[in-house]
Amino acid sequence: MTDALSRATYPGVRRTPDRLIVHIGLGAFHRSHQAWFTARAHDGDRWAITAYSGRRPDAADALQAQDGLYTLIERGEGGDRATVMDIITEAVDGGDVDHLMRSVADPHTSVVTLTITEAGYEWSDELEADRLLLAGVDRSADDHPATALGRLALALDSRRLAGAGPVALVSCDNLPDNGAVLRAALRPLLDAIGPDTAAWVEESVGFVSSSVDRITPRSTTADEETAEALTGFRDPCVVVTEPFADWTMSDDFPAGRPAWETAGARIVDDVEPFERRKLWLLNGAHTLLAAAGPGRGHAFVDEAFADPVLRSSVEGFWDECVRHLPDDLDLDRYRADLASRFGNSAIRHSLEQIATGAEAKLRVRILPVIAAERAAGRSGTAAAVALAAHLARLSDGRTPEHAAVRSALERIADASVDDAVVDLVTDLITTSRATSAPTH
Numbered sequence: 239m240t241d242a243l244s245r246a247t248y249p250g251v252r253r254t255p256d257r258l259i260v261h262i263g264l265g266a267f268h269r270s271h272q273a274w275f276t277a278r279a280h281d282g283d284r285w286a287i288t289a290y291s292g293r294r295p296d297a298a299d300a301l302q303a304q305d306g307l308y309t310l311i312e313r314g315e316g317g318d319r320a321t322v323m324d325i326i327t328e329a330v331d332g333g334d335v336d337h338l339m340r341s342v343a344d345p346h347t348s349v350v351t352l353t354i355t356e357a358g359y360e361w362s363d364e365l366e367a368d369r370l371l372l373a374g375v376d377r378s379a380d381d382h383p384a385t386a387l388g389r390l391a392l393a394l395d396s397r398r399l400a401g402a403g404p405v406a407l408v409s410c411d412n413l414p415d416n417g418a419v420l421r422a423a424l425r426p427l428l429d430a431i432g433p434d435t436a437a438w439v440e441e442s443v444g445f446v447s448s449s450v451d452r453i454t455p456r457s458t459t460a461d462e463e464t465a466e467a468l469t470g471f472r473d474p475c476v477v478v479t480e481p482f483a484d485w486t487m488s489d490d491f492p493a494g495r496p497a498w499e500t501a502g503a504r505i506v507d508d509v510e511p512f513e514r515r516k517l518w519l520l521n522g523a524h525t526l527l528a529a530a531g532p533g534r535g536h537a538f539v540d541e542a543f544a545d546p547v548l549r550s551s552v553e554g555f556w557d558e559c560v561r562h563l564p565d566d567l568d569l570d571r572y573r574a575d576l577a578s579r580f581g582n583s584a585i586r587h588s589l590e591q592i593a594t595g596a597e598a599k600l601r602v603r604i605l606p607v608i609a610a611e612r613a614a615g616r617s618g619t620a621a622a623v624a625l626a627a628h629l630a631r632l633s634d635g636r637t638p639e640h641a642a643v644r645s646a647l648e649r650i651a652d653a654s655v656d657d658a659v660v661d662l663v664t665d666l667i668t669t670s671r672a673t674s675a676p677t678h
């Protein structure tokens with residue numbers, strides 16, 4: 239019988255950190271990406287991460303039961319490489335808001351990273367309820383905000399009150415200009431706490447924009463068995479990822495940061511072109527495959543990408559994207575790398591997982607490409623295939639009426655939509671009925 243991972247059973251642990259990162263949204267991606275970059279940085283030994291789960295305590299409870307240790311498997315076509323990661327020193331239920339307030343108010347904390355999904359930034363009834371709660375906040379009451387952003391707003395206020403100095407917030411979610419999106423989403427919550435809080439955040443908090451990239455699917459029981467075979471430890475918190483990793487960010491860290499560039503991250507003046515390249519080419523193509531793949535009998539990215547019909551849809555979409563991306567971004571190389579990453583059959587990335595929250599994703603990954611193509615006098619048909627496939631899935635086997643397509647597109651776009659685009663998408667849905675069966 240093998241041991242469970244813990245700091246008592248695992249001999250490799252030897253860190254003496256004196257600086258802290260707080261993370262909100264403890265999931266697989268944080269563990270394969272920000273935690274990995276921090277551990278690899280040349281000053282990584284000086285840093286530790288306190289990580290909070292998002293909606294449920296499960297991920298934090300499971301990781302804390304093994305003292306924050308977990309196995310990271312980097313899986314290429316050539317095989318698996320396992321590392322036991324010790325950079326997360328505490329994993330905490332996100333519902334423990336007092337704990338979060340203490341961590342953010344700790345003067346050793348310099349950076350707060352977030353992976354709270356795209357939906358976490360969209361104004362919602364829950365965020366409104368938190369805004370009202372914060373407006374009448376009684377710090378001694380048990381009543382705490384339920385959203386990640388409501389909790390963060392309160393925690394930033396504790397930092398202000400503690401006089402712990404400036405801090406950087408780094409959104410690591412797949413959104414364009416995610417630093418500005420985070421700042422805008424936090425603002426009503428900070429205003430609700432009070433003008434002093436909002437003013438302090440404006441002066442003392444760095445909002446870093448970042449483009450994050452490492453394909454990290456949800457782990458399976460088979461992955462746990464692989465981890466055990468490779469390390470000799472049982473690990474229900476194992477994370478499997480691809481060998482590739484990229485992190486490009488703006489430099490707005492008023493209290494310092496790990497030397498992430500020594501681990502391969504890029505610190506740049508303007509993140510936007512890198513973000514657009516990644517969000518359109520990678521995430522846009524994923525969104526297209528997640529919409530169109532299941533109708534052709536596919537469950538995983540690699541399978542869908544090997545289907546010649548879908549491969550050609552993706553290539554057509556990439557052709558449209560690259561016309562609107564700067565030439566100096568090495569686009570041919572990026573596309574070739576993506577094709578081999580999508581084709582990595584050792585990484586089983588489920589289309590169902592990627593399809594979550596599809597409309598918010600179509601809005602920022604697909605609609606801008608259609609708009610750019612149409613502004614240049616072309617149809618944007620290849621990008622429109624993603625919209626058509628998404629609406630075809632929703633319509634349950636029926637071809638939706640033109641008016642229904644219009645209202646669905648207007649909901650996705652959050653604005654009125656050109657008649658020609660509605661016609662194009664309606665035609666594509668009709669045509670796709672004839673081609674949705676797999677060819678193999």
Ligand SMILES: NC(=O)c1ccc[n+]([C@@H]2O[C@H](COP(=O)([O-])OP(=O)(O)OC[C@H]3O[C@@H](n4cnc5c(N)ncnc54)[C@H](O)[C@@H]3O)[C@@H](O)[C@H]2O)c1
Nearest residue numbers: 263264265266267292293353354355358386411412453454
């Ligand atoms: N997995 C990847 O390959 C990958 C790559 C790049 C970026 N990302 C970004 O990271 C995010 C998380 O991915 P993951 O693979 O870690 O997912 P995951 O399911 O493993 O973890 C998601 C975490 O976010 C929390 N969460 C979910 N909805 C939330 C909400 N509305 N508000 C606050 N917290 C919420 C969950 O409780 C959990 O802690 C993605 O949505 C994406 O924006 C993921």
Ligand SMILES: O=P(O)(O)OC[C@@H](O)[C@@H](O)[C@H](O)[C@H](O)CO
Nearest residue numbers: 412450451452453454521524592
């Ligand atoms: O939920 P999403 O669409 O933001 O993410 C699903 C995948 O597209 C995403 O996880 C990619 O694998 C990742 O962005 C690669 O860096």
